[in-house]
Amino acid sequence: MAGVRTPREILTNRVAIVAVFVALAIMLTPIYWIASTSFKPRNLATTIPPTVVFEPTVSPFVKLFTKRSQLREQPTQEEYDAAPWWEQMVFDGGEKVVRNRRSGEVTMSGYGDRFTNSLIISIVSTVLAVSMGTLTAYGFSRFKVAGEDDWLFFILSTRMLPPVVVAIPMFLMYRVVGLNDTHLGLIILYTAFNLSFAVWIMKGFIDEIPREYEEAALVDGYTRMQAFFKVVLPEALTGMAATAVFCFITAWNEYAFALIMTNRNAQTAPPYIPSQVGSGLPDWTVIAAGTLLFLIPVAIFTFLLRNHLLRGMSFGAIRK
Amino acid sequence: MAQIDIRNVQKFFGQHQVLKNLNLTIEDGEFVVMLGQSGGGKTTALRAIAGLETVTSGKILINGTEVQDRKAADRDIAFVFQSFSLYPHMTVRENIAFPLRAVRMNAADRDKAVSEVAETLQIAEHLNRKPSALSGGDMQRVAIGRALVRRPQALLMDEPLGVLDAKLREQMRAEIKRLHIARGSTSVYVTHDQIEAMSLADRIVILHDGVLQQVGPPDEVYLHPTNLFVAKFVGSPVMNVNAVRLEGNSVVINGASQGFHFPDQMLGHARSTAGEMTLGVRPEAVLLSHQPSDGFVEAVTTNIEPLGSHDIVDVRLGDTVLRARTESAFVSGEGQKVWARIDPSQAHFFDTATGLNLRGAN
């Protein structure tokens, strides 16, 4: 309603807006810092006071994706001129791109593979957690389950222990069954992490979907399964989207288990990015570039689901 | 179309018995209304017929075939819920077509059936809208359309007009009646609104605490209630119910100073009981007069409800009050002296202990 507002309300409103902007500025500062660092030349990355105005360069990204070594001697002018623009950037930084001795092909860094691993593991575990969670929640919501409350509490209780506490036993078990450093290993782990959360959140959403919807489908000649897919699922999508975002973020950002359980084949980006700090003097611009790219999938995913999220985050599925 | 037979059906929810030995036959093409207070077991009975609820024991037959162990989908029955049964993610057209998809009807026949139903229910212009864009009345029209579209054996409706406002309810009531006459589908309709029941039903089934109280056409239920519950539940304004005693041929309401004279033949059944007795008279059977005359006893008006077409007047006799129905403005105000009489042919005597009508079978 477009009522007339009192001066007091207008003032409160202004204060609120200012507060929101202040909070936003505080929260966005680290992201700005990462973003600006990832476009800085290396020598400007760690200046005190920080350099704010600079000529942006993509050399951190070139370095992020290639394997490099220290230049022992300057390249000849011919070598320099013959090199493509991105290789020249590496030369300018006092390094050279490592190439295969025989074919002369550029050796890529591990970042691309780690990033792909992160995507595969996070997406698959999210899909699994959300679909299993939705089915479980539906069962609890619609059927009489003996000891229902106890089961639900048990499911929740799996979250009460900080996961890292069991990292060592898990590592030993994984080694025995050959799951360490495999995609499957991390997928199982992250699915298990997220499942209890997914069950609880989805139970809330499904409880809110009136039973009449399915019952109408049941009398209209559909099986329980068809009724679930045709009627319940479309109504639960909002909740599933919200749950999926949470599960994806958890899996995407997970660090400790990824660090312990994987080293090469199935390693995800979070343990990889800081591991680059260790080799020689840390090149913060490369780390910043890796971090910036790492932020993008979550942003895209959240953006795609934003319409569902706006309703889903308020944890109410049905507008009555 | 179908005949539905409910035989000795019992339903327990845990320890709580919700249907107590229910027996009822619904004839082919009949419109039966289940009437009763909330919690009486009406919804449970309807859901049991539909197959949405199992019965603890007993049989349900549709056209002579036992269906109590069949799934809802295999009973070929349609159900209209009080609310929340239109799928919000589908358009009205998709909603109505939904049951036809279950039987894999081809698209052309489906469109034809949907248009036909939409035409009948006057919702054709809404076919491409989402349910959320409809008014409450139109939503229920769509729900009824979805139920009718596949021409089910029977149509079950659980308070389909319950969420609508009074005016719309009246209008929809007429539409449902018209639709039933046009289609002749066997229908079971649940409501707690006795006016709805009276106006729609071929037969009314009154259910209270899981026990079937009376089954009969509306006028029979109204004129010959088998027990006190039915007598009090059916009719508006409610029947006058008072403890009485017999003094010769005089029926004296406890607390009143003077009795009403009843002809001998009207008291036969009343005489047969030794126990406490309750008299039930509808307001229209309480006659008022401005002059003292034979059989009338003196009373004082205490409250008047003018209802336009008629008035409801409360009159005090000694310590008790009777409600009478009079023509408009028959009495002009409270505290007026009038004379009252009870029409013996419209009086009901009940055994207070059992609640049963002492006229027995009539």
Ligand SMILES: Nc1ncnc2c1ncn2[C@@H]1O[C@H](COP(=O)(O)OP(=O)(O)O)[C@@H](O)[C@H]1O
């Ligand atoms: N699923 C259920 N579980 C337990 N009790 C129920 C269930 N459904 C209904 N009841 C109980 O059964 C009784 C009858 O309910 P219902 O059939 O809905 O009555 P009505 O439709 O006449 O209001 C009520 O006391 C209600 O609490």
Ligand SMILES: [Mg+2]
């Ligand atoms: Mg009910």
